[in-house]
Amino acid sequence: MITLDELEDVIDVVLANYNGEPHTGLGGRTPLEAMQFLLDKGEGLLRSLPVSQRSTLCLLQEAAVVPVCGNVRRSVRPHVNFAYSRYSSRLLSGMTGLIGQKLRIYYNVKDIRNVRAFLMNGEELGTLTAARPWCLTPHSLRTRQEIHKLIRQGKLRVREGEDPVGAWFAWKQKQARTHSADAASLARALSDRAMAHSALANPSEAVDVPLAAHSSNVPTTTVSSGSGFPAPVLTKIFTY
Structure with missing residues (x-):
């Protein structure tokens, strides 16, 4: 018997060995050397994606649909619950009109400190960050x-x-x-x-914004990209 984790490790080793061995069809180069050769010449069909966009490929990430939680009377700001933690942002924390609605979030299973959130109609809400202390150290869902x-x-x-x-x-x-x-x-x-x-992270926490200051200006169903809400906080790259 072999576990799924052990199978993944075996596959990683097999692929690494294959890409590191010379092949006659590549002129004695390894697949990695052949790729580097084409990149250096600027020829071929290989295209590199800017580092700033590599963590935004949602089609290559896991997705989940989660409800927006919160309570105006109890001063509980809007947030979503995912993997035993609350996630929010400066933008979401003021959108009381979204309480009770659902969001689609995309996350990197290798580092779940941050997720990207979208309304169900496809409009983006930006990056949501896990509440302390889960936002401190990189860690996987597992x-x-x-x-x-x-x-x-x-x-x-x-x-x-x-x-x-x-x-x-x-x-x-x-x-x-x-x-x-x-x-x-x-x-x-x-x-x-x-x-x-290589994952983009939003190190900022949600700001303590009075709920009443935003509740009357937030639509109850959709959020227009041209509304008066502040843009999502810029993210930056962390290296370890």
């Missing part, structure tokens, strides 16, 4: 799910205000000394963290 599972089982304790991902890494490092499964899990997490450097 890692967050495992963290919550370990907390429920009483195996992992996270103090208030502590970074749960950092606590998980420390716990995994201790377990990896005697458990091969934990060592493999830690290696995958480190690999996911290394791959997260």
Whole structure:
């Protein structure tokens, strides 16, 4: 028997070996060397995508439909719940007219600190950021799910205000000394963290905006791109 994670690791190794071996059909070059050769010459059908757009390919990301939660009377700002955490932005936090409606979010399973949100009619709301402390350290969906599972089982304790991902890494490092499964899990997490450097993130948190200041100006069904709402906060690239 082989697990799905082990199968993914085997496929990664097979593809890496194939792309690193010389091929007679490529003039003795490896597939990677042949690709680099075409890129250097500026010929062929290979086109590179600007770094700033590489995390915006929603068709290549996972998607989920989530409701907008919030309560004006209780001063709970609009947000969405996903993978055990709240997600919001400066823009969404003032749109009380969207409470109860659904959004489609796209996320990178290798780094779920941020998601991109769209109305069901396709209009974009921009980047939503996970509430603290889940917005601090890059981590995958699988890692967050495992963290919550370990907390429920009483195996992992996270103090208030502590970074749960950092606590998980420390716990995994201790377990990896005697458990091969934990060592493999830690290696995958480190690999996911290394791959997260290309993802765009919005480091800003939602601003405490009084709900009444926006509720009367927000439509109840759709949001026009030409409305008076502020544009989504610019994102920047983090490297690790």
